[in-house]
Amino acid sequence: MFYSVSAFVALFVFWLLLSGFYTPFFIGFGAVSALGVLLFAHRMDVIDHEGHPTHLGWRALFSYWPWLLKEIVVSAWDVSRRVLDPRLPISPTLVRFKPSQTTELGLVIHANSITLTPGTITVEVEHGEMLVHALSAEGGADLAGSEMDRRVTTLEGSH
Secondary structure, eight states: OHHHHHHHHHHHHHHHHHHOOOSHHHHHHHHHHHHHHHHHHHHTTOOSTTTSOGGGHHHIIIIIHHHHHHHHHHHHHHHHHHHHOTTSOOOOEEEEEOOOOOSHHHHHHHHHHHHHSTTEEEEEEETTEEEEEESSHHHHHTSTTOHHHHHHHHHHTTO
16 A cells, blocks of 8 residues: 555656646646556556665665766766767776675666666676676776665665
């Protein structure tokens, strides 16, 4: 029940933010739309602790997300410099490493965080191993035992 209420609130707030209309008609339509999506989600049996990870809570919102946004900006700057400056090396490489996450949710968060960071793309994820394509050898070498790996493991262990 908690996940259903939480998912409804998240869907409704998201709808309100995207619509920008706050008249009774549109607020009612948003509530009906959020309820419809919630009913479909229940029918598909996707409302659970992994599909709607509320247990990550405030730690993810105020600790992990700001750090990840900073890393995205730093990486975007690095990629831009490499593209514009011919002296900086672009040496595409594939790197296999062992992440420290133990749950599927932790692996997914880690893999998506890598892909969100410019210059790296997670190609393959399995328990105990990830394959990542990096724009430079330096970027690939930093993946094993990285700060991101540590932070995602900490986030994963918060429930």
